[in-house]
Amino acid sequence: MNDARSERGMRVRREVLGDEHVDRAIASTTSLDAPFQDYITGAAWSDVWGRDGLDLATRSLVTVALLAALGHERELEMHLRATRNTGATPEQITETLLHVALYGGVPAANTAFAALKRVFGDEPEGREGTS
Incomplete structure (x- = not known):
């Protein structure tokens, strides 16, 4: 995932879920689910939640x-x-x-x-x- 996509995804993820939730998710990430965390940050939080079409x-x-x-x-x-x-x-x-x-x-x-x-x-x- 490129840096801009990751940064936008993390910004939106934190805005929606809150820092505490996201910090817990990051802290509990292991090598088993790191690819999944990258995927949802990019696909869900940047590519979908980060779009302008809906508030x-x-x-x-x-x-x-x-x-x-x-x-x-x-x-x-x-x-x-x-x-x-x-x-x-x-x-x-x-x-x-x-x-x-x-x-x-x-x-x-x-x-x-x-x-x-x-x-x-x-x-x-x-x-x-x-x-």
Whole structure:
């Protein structure tokens, strides 16, 4: 991967997931998954998330919908936490998960709503005090 692609991917990855998450991922990288970490930094974070066509909040909601519909609960929780950084609101996430219920199935949406409640708990609307 070239330096500009890697730098852009890492910048976007940190913006979306936060420094703490990315630092943990980097610290736990071994020779077994280093090629995978390079791949996702370039392909996901630079080539897709780093494009200009959608803002980060919209990309975040699309990602939440896909992960929920596909049943990737662990990754879904990570991206639900990331919405604090992307600007997607709890109301937008709820609307997105209603679409998941209709087009991806009620069981997938039910699981996703449970993940949403685990991540945000009884947080007041508007997420006062979070960032």
